[in-house]
Amino acid sequence: MLTQLPFTYPDVGATAGPPPPGYRHFGFVSQIGAGQQRFDEAADALMHWGMQRGAGLRVHASSEVVAVNAVVLVGLGFLRAPCRVVYVIDEPDLCGFAYGTLPGHPESGEERFAVRHDPVTAAVYAEVAAFSRPASWWSKAGGPLVSLAQRAIAKRYLRAV
Template sequence: MRLDELANLSLTYTEVGATAGPLPDGYHHVRESRVIGRGRARFDDAAAKVMRWGMLRGAGVRVEPSTEIAAVGSEVLVGIGPLRAPCRVVYVIDDDDRRGFAYGTLPGHPESGEEMFAVRYDPSTGDVHAEVAAFSRHATWWSKLGSPVTSLAQRVVTRRYLSAL
């Protein structure tokens, strides 16, 4: 699959945007955060990296995006090892104290669901938090068959996302 082939594909799930609130039933859920530093400058630096796919790249994930900066409608092929998984950005967070984006899965992805990557600044403490939220379920026979491995891989990659900034 090539990046230019993704624009005509539909998302593989109906709960678009659900990583922004309560995660939907019927999926595996991930919601993790970690303090990654302090201060507004640290937040600004981390936010710029997140929006340029930095949590993924910093975690060792290959990223082939249609745009340099994540924007609603940006398509991206993400890869680990031989796997290339197509996704589309479904929303962007651009608040004074929180920045990031979420992407959803497209046909050809071994999972079905959504993942959100963000940083948050807490002005009361000065702490900067990296955040990941996701909901997913297997979309292929081989991801179902490899469920124990894919579940472990998701936990490992989530920790790497949080450490990437």
């Protein structure tokens, strides 16, 4: 059962701070609108796996609403990527979560998804940040192509909300 499996990396929770050494890192931010209503809508979508579904991924989650320790199996084509939610962010102007990889995921690391509202300008931003390294023979062999694919999916996440 996935809920009992250990994370495949030692730096659990590290997306909440500076990226740890020894991994590939990326982060993307995109303005997705303005106003409290836009923030509320985007936050609701995010917390119901909307970034993943909107990016075209199959989502099988242990909980319809993102929660700490919820397990999610995301898929694209033949790819199957099991993850577990590490933390949830629930602040007045920031909403999000991070999940970490479990055994069977082609990568080892963590990804953070967030929606942020700037109360001064009213701008609403979607954010994705991650650190990872290859965990399977084919992700190691894929090298730069795997990294490009990760970045492409991350940009699709931003467009999804």
